[in-house]
Amino acid sequence: MKKYLLTIGFTIATIAFSQNIQIVPLGVYGGSNESNLSSYLIAEESTNNYLALDAGTIYSGINKAIENGTFNEDQNKILRDYIKGYFISHGHLDHLSGMIINSPEDSNKPIYGISETISVLKNKYFTNDAWANFANEGESPILNKYYYKNAEIGTPFTIEGTNFTGTIYELSHVNPLKSSAILVENDSNAVLYFGDTGADRIEETKNLTTIWKAITPKIKSGKLKTLMLEVSFSNSQPEKLLFGHLTPKLINEELGELGKQVGKNKLKGLTIIVTHIKPKGDNEEKIKEELLKYNPYKINYIFPKQGEKIVLK
Numbered sequence: 001m002k003k004y005l006l007t008i009g010f011t012i013a014t015i016a017f018s019q020n021i022q023i024v025p026l027g028v029y030g031g032s033n034e035s036n037l038s039s040y041l042i043a044e045e046s047t048n049n050y051l052a053l054d055a056g057t058i059y060s061g062i063n064k065a066i067e068n069g070t071f072n073e074d075q076n077k078i079l080r081d082y083i084k085g086y087f088i089s090h091g092h093l094d095h096l097s098g099m100i101i102n103s104p105e106d107s108n109k110p111i112y113g114i115s116e117t118i119s120v121l122k123n124k125y126f127t128n129d130a131w132a133n134f135a136n137e138g139e140s141p142i143l144n145k146y147y148y149k150n151a152e153i154g155t156p157f158t159i160e161g162t163n164f165t166g167t168i169y170e171l172s173h174v175n176p177l178k179s180s181a182i183l184v185e186n187d188s189n190a191v192l193y194f195g196d197t198g199a200d201r202i203e204e205t206k207n208l209t210t211i212w213k214a215i216t217p218k219i220k221s222g223k224l225k226t227l228m229l230e231v232s233f234s235n236s237q238p239e240k241l242l243f244g245h246l247t248p249k250l251i252n253e254e255l256g257e258l259g260k261q262v263g264k265n266k267l268k269g270l271t272i273i274v275t276h277i278k279p280k281g282d283n284e285e286k287i288k289e290e291l292l293k294y295n296p297y298k299i300n301y302i303f304p305k306q307g308e309k310i311v312l313k
């Protein structure tokens with residue numbers, strides 16, 4: 001009997017610990033189309049406990065997900081109950097305007113970010129001049145709906161309302177402007193989401209190298225399921241006009257650095273979800289073509305679509 005119970009316990013534990021991760025893109029572009037800007041909901045597959053990775057577009061993305069059958073609930077419930085908190089990578093509008101605009105209808109929840117991002121929210125957006133202060137610090141009247149969670153770089157923290165922990169890393173988005181990435185993980189799976197970032201060579205920083213070193217063990221063990229990485233421009237964009245972004249060429253340059261840590265063959269089949277494409281002219285088609293045509297590390301590229309769920313196995 002005892003052995004039987006132990007087996008059941010082990011099976012339940014295995015199921016509990018091997019939760020796949022799902023991602024619901026609410027917005028996928030890095031500009032122009034204000035109804036489809038960077039925001040990705042991430043949760044364990046069998047739950048509705050989502051962290052929003054950036055919040056450029058919220059309302060239109062939820063509607064699109066309902067239209068696609070990804071969600072089968074009303075708009076308000078998804079906003080208020082499913083989204084347990086926001087990670088905001090940096091202070092640019094295309095990463096947070098959806099959260100601001102929807103704040104009057106939202107419920108109480110945390111906003112995670114580096115101190116620079118929280119400072120922008122506090123001093124530029126949740127102000128009486130720009131909107132109203134729906135957060136818990138800053139200008140009066142303080143409406144106390146959102147509460148800031150200032151994350152220390154590289155120190156894991158609990159993501160409220162989920163089984164995830166988060167670890168934030170610093171990025172450079174036209175040095176000295178800071179952006180950030182977050183490693184979201186449960187016991188068996190991990191996803192690394194990047195806000196806007198330039199390449200180390202162009203930004204003259206070592207931020208990406210630091211991240212590649214930090215995640216190498218998780219890639220080697222197979223725990224890290226995907227990188228959600230920006231590719232804003234095609235290779236035709238001159239390096240002096242990148243404004244702190246990546247191109248397919250620079251992705252391969254950075255993957256070369258990661259490959260040095262992990263071992264080249266270990267990158268084969270790694271999934272990269274391509275974020276933040278700027279949908280101007282034929283930029284989107286060119287980026288896709290360039291990534292797929294010259295893919296020396298045999299990366300599995302996914303081009304997310306608004307409202308279409310991705311399950312990472």
Ligand SMILES: Nc1ncnc2c1ncn2[C@@H]1O[C@@H]2COP(=O)(O)O[C@H]2[C@H]1O
Pocket residue numbers: 030031092094196243244
């Ligand atoms: N000096 C500049 N000249 C023209 N466009 C710029 C300049 N700096 C920033 N931008 C644009 O403004 C955008 C702000 O958000 P992004 O960083 O996504 O991308 C940036 C560029 O597209």
